[in-house]
Amino acid sequence: MSGSVLQVTDDTFEAEVLKSDLPVLVDFWASWCGPCRAIAPVVEELSEQYLGKVKVAKLNVDESPKTPGQYGIRAIPTLIMFKGGQVADQITGAVSKSHIEQALGKLL
């Protein structure tokens, strides 16, 4: 993974996501999930495009199972948009870039 996508874990989630000044888009993913892989380049593009406006992060649900459990995640990829530490929007499945951008538009 390159670009501006931040890798977060159960340990860093609170500081990086919940306490972030910027809104945060978190991509919950795992290595065994095909659609997660399909959506990865879109998430990277968004991280470049929204640089300075939205923090884009990824959380591996295998390595950090606590956080997805807390948010009741039982399907991946799930994208959750956080604003001020609260869930503002949630998208499940490998949706198109425009679909995510619409959700981000509402957030900003």
Add this chain to the structure above:
Amino acid sequence: MSERELVIIGGGPAGLTAGLYAARAKLDALLLERLSPGGQVLNTHWVENWPGDVEGVSGFDLSDRFRDHALKFGLTIQSAEVSGLGVEGERKIITTSEGEIAAKAVILALGASPSKLGVPGEAEFAGRGVSYCGTCDGPFYRDKVVVAFGGGNTAAEEAHFLTRFAKKVYLVHRRDQLRACAVLCERVEADPKIEVLWSHVPLAIEGSALLGVEKVRLKDLKTGQEKEVACDGAFVFIGTTPNSACVAGAVDRDEQGFILTNQNLETSLPGVYAAGDCRSSLLKQIVVASGEGALAAYAAQRYLESL
């Protein structure tokens, strides 16, 4: 506006094979894909019926190989989402997220997405117990009980896959026998963790805000009786719906939205071809999509030569 001889829309087995053949024919071809190349193969844990791969191949590896093979011969792949197809004289105009692209010929390899059950609770609990991909979401159901809907190849394969994690899988099918191929039917029947509920249809998926899916409500078609099955997840494998909305009105489609073609895969719009799961056909398989991709590329090449 950029202009190409051939634009292939979609990067699954059909589109990537069309791209391979177009690249080897040295056509000025461009493939557009909205996500990363692979298509539904990426949702497949293990592919057992790709000829020549006797031991089988993972969906990840096979989709990588399709992509690399097309790239090796010089295909250009661009990330873009297509929203429309129009005609301007002899040229086709493709509207995309990255602007308009003109093409002399087009191959629609749009693929398909899992169909929805259309029962109450399905949308409400999507991602919170309702799932359309066993490979993706199975690991969330370790030692849990799940219900799977469907009776075709995907349903049989995925129900079996889910038993790696779930302690019990109910397979709910509206008929009294599966449509899956014999090998997969035998696997389902021999699996002690799978219980098939024959001749049952779903009425609703129910649960709570806190726990997500908690049960499904079914109707037994033979007795007319309703019953509830307690479960932690509901997986839907009842076929696919074509991703053809972006060409609605531009080419003829059947009632379900699958694109109609002639025997050379040409659609109702001359110079526009369809291949793979978005096409109206009897069998949706990787090998079929791939074969159709090759045929569509060759037909497009002949069309370009005739201009």
